[in-house]
Amino acid sequence: MxxxxxxxxxxxxxxxxxxxxxxxxxxxxxxxxxxxxxxxxxxxxxxxxxxxxxxxxxxxxxxxxxxxxxxxxxxxxxxxxxxxxxxxxxxxxxxxxxxxxxxxxxxxxxxxxxxxxxxxxxxxxxxxxxxxxxxxxxxxxxxxxxxxxxxxxxxxxxxxxxxxxxxxxxxxxxxxxxxxxxxxxxxxxxxxxxxxxxxxxxxxxSPVGPPVVRSVLALIRRERDDFTDEPPLPVRDVSDELVRACEQGLRDLARLRVPAVGPDGEDLLVPGAGVPWFLTLFGRDSLLTSHFALPYRPELAEATLRALAATQATAYDPARIAQPGKIVHEIRHGELAHFRQVPYGRYYGSVDSTPLFLTLLGAHAEQTGDPSLARRFESHARAAIGWMFADGGLDERGYLTYEADTHGLLNQNWKDSEGAVCFTDGTQATGSIAVAEAQGYAYDALRRSAQLARTVWDDPAWADELDAHAKALRERFHTDFWMPEQHFYALALDGTGRQVDALASDAGHLLWSGILDDVHAQAVGRRLLEPDFFTGWGIRTLAAGQAPHHPLSYHRGSIWPHDNAVITLGLARHGLHAEAATVTAALVEAAARHGDRLPEVIAGHTRQEDEGPVPYPHACSPQAWAAATPLALLTAAGARAET
Missing domain, CATH: 2.70.98.50 (putative glycoside hydrolase family protein from bacillus halodurans)
Known part of the structure; x- marks a missing residue:
């Protein structure tokens, strides 16, 4: 390829x-x-x-x-x-x-x-x-x-x-x-x-390149080397296999950058999601990729924020699920998008791109110590927060919600395949759906935006208001999503407020976002390392033993490296370093079996002695957030080393 x-x-x-x-x-x-x-x-x-x-x-x-x-x-x-x-x-x-x-x-x-x-x-x-x-x-x-x-x-x-x-x-x-x-x-x-x-x-x-292959390759290698030559910051006590996976991930991220345009007409290179189907700017994918790479390649985060600010919705367009302040899900440039025969071009069918935009904006300012980008995009941040309350559902239901788009995506969280947000009997949730991880992202977005309001935007009154909203969201989330019999959080609430009770990896994202207290975070984290979730190669998207579980499904039993990366960062955040090390070791060995490259998704079969991970037959490879996963694992290892 x-x-x-x-x-x-x-x-x-x-x-x-x-x-x-x-x-x-x-x-x-x-x-x-x-x-x-x-x-x-x-x-x-x-x-x-x-x-x-x-x-x-x-x-x-x-x-x-x-x-x-x-x-x-x-x-x-x-x-x-x-x-x-x-x-x-x-x-x-x-x-x-x-x-x-x-x-x-x-x-x-x-x-x-x-x-x-x-x-x-x-x-x-x-x-x-x-x-x-x-x-x-x-x-x-x-x-x-x-x-x-x-x-x-x-x-x-x-x-x-x-x-x-x-x-x-x-x-x-x-x-x-x-x-x-x-x-x-x-x-x-x-x-x-x-x-x-x-x-x-x-x-x-397109730019005209050199006339012979040798010269083309030399030019491409110079571009790649400009991105990859500086290695990630060293972390003591990490394996050589993790180092190699990070190096391969950076090489893949260099290849996967796609051209985009910023709000001032500036040319950018942003992470495209993956090949063969998704080599374009994706809100959720590009944002999470940039989060993972932020400590090592902050320029990806800056480019992604600029490109998404330039495409932020400013008006209502029901065919594209666009609403003022909403961050785009996917951008397409092809003929069918041009003639609107697919609901793309700019398609906004994502419940989580908008809060993730806000979390990355705050994380970038914190990581780099440079508030200029946050200052430049204050109006975009205010519009994004406005969307979360006005159209995203925080005002009306108290949660970020979406409704199925019958012409686009039925599910608009990261598990966006049909039937992925389901009850333990396999029934798809319906109505105005509030998925668990999006509430965690919303909480993090409110907290980080409150910090920017105090330190960058000079609006302490608004900061207090955002913090109050975040606190209230945290309290009602635990009340409404906690399933005491399972000692776990529901995958979602459906349109009637009923808990969507499948045991899913989405709960692990809550550790990363900070919406859980340590007691419940540690309970969830340890639960995700039980055999029905953890296969030996990673954590399944849906625990085994439930009716909808299938190890070769896209989102109902497979293993997604980026999903595991978010969980691992959350494990480290809450002091579960042994569990984080277990997941890291599994993923790194899986990468070693694939030439140090993690694919988009791995089949969710339990690890067998003398057998490698089972490939998922339709996985994108290389794929951006999988390529950035080793960098997130390195960050989690660094948190362990600092304790």
Whole structure:
């Protein structure tokens, strides 16, 4: 997987693209559209054998050859190097003659572009009306150009090559074959360079990178090194495995940064959520990623706060769940968003992005000692707090709430899949739902905003008011959410105020936010380390033994590293350092089994002797808050070291 500046290319081990759909599509994707849907290399009419599958740091390098036997080895070897820079895929082919005689081979690449929106490629069985859309192809001396048109929406993919290819159209459709007749002297070599440039719909032209892969990779590595060269602050008594996971996490965060624009028109790089489906600004994901990375890379928090301030809602738009002061959930740039065939573009279906914006704003000022950003965004903070009371539900119900969006997300907390907020019998909660963790975030947001009101905004009266609201929220939360028989907090309250009684990991977030006293926090923390929650690889999203539990579900029994990171920070906050160390060790070993990288989610099977963690089949990897999880674990280890 090649990832750079909000674009990605998902390729086979040999460097090809076959145009798959479903859970893990391949192709070249720019701003939510697939700009290459077919990219197939042949030599003398057949696909080469892969000697070395694509690998590399920032680029892909594969070694290919002809089918051969021990007694009749291949007459040639092809080194295929690929690199991605913004919206351009550069490919260098170096073909070597292995023999002492002159040979001639035909090298060809079949290319096509379907311009499918990412939402079309997801396996949700929806069919979108794209009436009037059409693709045209125009050939030139040095390549070909695929152009997409639908009303005013336009996009194109241009393929150029050096030396110039012979371009042949297929008998039908838009497929093109670019071919070169290559004559190789005895033990000689020849090189071909191919460039694919994507011009995304609704976007300015991407920066033009260097002409060869080697130079592209050098530029990408300089960008990465600027972000990763300074290691996280050392913490004594942490494992080498945790150090390696932090280093890999920083490399992944460098790749996952996507362009955004701040409120003053400034260019930013913010954490995109993950590939293949979520390489864009997400409120909740980018905020929690920035929280985890704050002690080590505060520039991520600043960029995220600026980008989210720039997209904060200022008016009501029911189709997008927008309300004044609300922080965006997800931003999309594709064709379907443009024509409002999906409720995105800017979609505000999140109950927790707004309080998390406020907590990060306060945490950034505290961590850096620099109040200038908090001062700059005072009006945005006031608008966000205004939303929490006016439209978020704090005034009417006393809790942050959401109602199912039948055109978007039925659940609008971090467990946003259908059926994730459920009772122990598996029934989905309905009505105006108040999920537990969002109340913790709201409490933290009120407390941190009160501190800023005293120290930065010069409004002590408002600070007292916010503190009073926080205190009242804390008291009623314990009364309404505590389940004395289970010695645990309910997952949520439904629209009637009934406790949604599933035992879920959301309660662990309450430790991080500070809404619990030490006695109840420690009870919850220890409960999460019991075998029905803790698998040996991490804490399940839903405890085993309940009807809705399923180890391969998205949110009802799987293990999410970021969820565990929030819990681990909370464990450390309340002095449960042995429990925090247990979770940390499990996650770090899981990362070591995945090349020091934590995936978005892991299957929730109980750990077995001599077996590794079971992969979740649809996980994003790399994924931002999973990449930042080792940094949060390092912070928790630092808290333990200070005691």
């Amino acid at each position: 090649l990832v750079h500046a909000g674009t990605f290319a998902a390729l086979s081990g040999g460097g090809d693209i076959s145009g798959t759909r479903g859970t893990s599509p391949d192709g070249l994707f720019v701003r939510d559209a697939r700009h290459l849907s077919h990219w197939r290399l042949t030599v003398d009419g057949t696909e080469p054998t892969v000697l070395v599958p694509a690998y590399g740091d920032g680029g892909a390098a594969a070694v290919l050859t002809a089918a051969a036997t021990r007694d009749e080895p291949s007459p040639w070897t092809l080194h295929r190097r690929q690199a991605l820079f913004h919206g351009r895929l550069t490919e260098n082919l170096r073909l070597g003659n292995n023999t002492a005689r002159e040979i001639t081979v035909i090298v060809a690449i079949d290319a096509d572009a379907d311009f499918a929106d990412q939402f079309e490629l997801r396996s949700d069985r929806r069919i979108y009306d794209k009436a009037g859309a059409h693709i045209t192809v125009s050939d030139s001396a040095d390549g070909t150009r695929f152009a997409y048109h639908r009303e005013e929406w336009q996009a194109d993919t241009t393929v150029t090559a050096d030396p110039e290819p012979a371009v042949t159209p297929a008998s039908r459709g838009t497929l093109r074959t670019l071919a070169w007749r290559v004559r190789l002297s005895p033990h000689g070599t020849a090189e071909i360079t191919v460039r694919v440039t994507a011009q995304a719909g609704g976007a300015d032209p």
